[in-house]
Amino acid sequence: MEWLMAARWSPYAVGIGIGILSWGAFFLSDKPIGVSTAFARTAGMVERFFLGPRVLEKRYYKLFPPVIDWEWMLVVGIIIGSLLSALWGNTFHLQWVPDRWSEAMGSSPFPRWIGAVAGGIFIGIGSRWAGGCTSGHGISGTLQLAVSSWLAVICFFISGIATATLVYGIFP
Amino acid sequence: MLQHVHEKHGLQLMIGLLIGVVFGFLLQKGGVTQYDIIIGQLLLEDFTVVKIMVTAITVGKLGVYLMTHLGLAALHPKPGSFGTSVIGGLIFGIGFGLLGYCPGTIAGAVGQGSLDALFGGVVGIIIGMTLFAALYPRLEKSILHVGDFGERTIPQLLKVNPWFVIIPTAAVLSMALFIIETYW
Numbered sequence: 001m002e003w004l005m006a007a008r009w010s011p012y013a014v015g016i017g018i019g020i021l022s023w024g025a026f027f028l029s030d031k032p033i034g035v036s037t038a039f040a041r042t043a044g045m046v047e048r049f050f051l052g053p054r055v056l057e058k059r060y061y062k063l064f065p066p067v068i069d070w071e072w073m074l075v076v077g078i079i080i081g082s083l084l085s086a087l088w089g090n091t092f093h094l095q096w097v098p099d100r101w102s103e104a105m106g107s108s109p110f111p112r113w114i115g116a117v118a119g120g121i122f123i124g125i126g127s128r129w130a131g132g133c134t135s136g137h138g139i140s141g142t143l144q145l146a147v148s149s150w151l152a153v154i155c156f157f158i159s160g161i162a163t164a165t166l167v168y169g170i171f172p
Numbered sequence: 173m174l175q176h177v178h179e180k181h182g183l184q185l186m187i188g189l190l191i192g193v194v195f196g197f198l199l200q201k202g203g204v205t206q207y208d209i210i211i212g213q214l215l216l217e218d219f220t221v222v223k224i225m226v227t228a229i230t231v232g233k234l235g236v237y238l239m240t241h242l243g244l245a246a247l248h249p250k251p252g253s254f255g256t257s258v259i260g261g262l263i264f265g266i267g268f269g270l271l272g273y274c275p276g277t278i279a280g281a282v283g284q285g286s287l288d289a290l291f292g293g294v295v296g297i298i299i300g301m302t303l304f305a306a307l308y309p310r311l312e313k314s315i316l317h318v319g320d321f322g323e324r325t326i327p328q329l330l331k332v333n334p335w336f337v338i339i340p341t342a343a344v345l346s347m348a349l350f351i352i353e354t355y356w
Contacts, residue, residue, distance in 0.1 A: 024191060034253070073186075124300020135186045147321050147324045
């Protein structure tokens with residue numbers, strides 16, 4: 001079982017694993033693997049918690065009701081699976097500022113926190129605007145050869161590369 | 173198709189959880205739950221993300237299309253338009269470059285102890301989605317259906333047998349990986 005304890009696996013082994021896992025999702029659940037809808041449902045749950053049941057009247061939450069479904073359980077599973085992998089591979093550690101950020105922009109947690117919240121807001125708006133994220137469009141949609149997904153994933157990377165280059169070009 | 177399995181709600185939640193556990197395990201072992209690896213990809217310094225995605229897409233499409241031919245699976249391509257995929261995609265990318273995680277890998281980052289993911293990114297994503305839900309009725313009437321192409325796949329767009337797209341794209345993508353692996 002030494003391979004379970006390895007800190008990293010070959011990206012090709014991981015890619016083959018995810019590809020086969022996607023067969024399983026189609027076969028067993030008739031669903032493509034996707035993540036961002038579960039976050040949208042969670043956003044609805046949070047809004048309902050603070051503002052009460054009237055938020056359920058919003059058009060978007062009628063389309064994506066804030067309930068626990070297959071994708072929501074998938075996201076819970078991702079957290080558990082990653083935790084297991086990190087514990088067995090001895091890579092679990094609590095960290096506020098990633099190394100690469102720290103090298104370029106300093107080790108103070110506050111700027112990183114601001115960057116992460118701001119980035120999250122764009123991801124939240126963009127993934128629902130595009131109707132999917134790097135999982136639902138980037139892997140599951142592209143493997144089905146969906147036009148919407150190929151177009152979206154190309155835009156994710158064009159804009160992601162431009163933003164990262166700008167952030168690392170200007171700030172350090 | 174396993175319709176009797178697909179219809180069992182409780183069982184499906186368990187299957188979703190199990191698929192998630194394996195997915196999260198693979199993402200973490202692949203290193204893509206780390207900010208450093210994702211930002212390395214966007215700065216074109218480290219091609220781990222592309223290697224994993226291209227391999228998963230290639231293996232995934234061969235199996236999934238084969239299963240549809242055997243009647244074991246059905247495709248569910250997402251609907252879209254230029255208004256959704258291009259504009260939404262470009263907004264997403266700004267977040268991708270700032271946050272350094274995406275919704276799937278951030279769940280994995282939370283599992284491995286990344287606090288910027290849990291207290292920063294996840295909070296931002298939820299705020300962003302409530303903003304989108306608030307804007308949705310206006311966006312739906314204006315921009316989201318501009319250049320609508322529906323649930324179309326590339327083979328349907330080109331009006332060819334899917335394998336005329338699957339085999340050449342698999343070959344081109346494998347060649348691209350080979351070039352990255354050899355020269356980058």
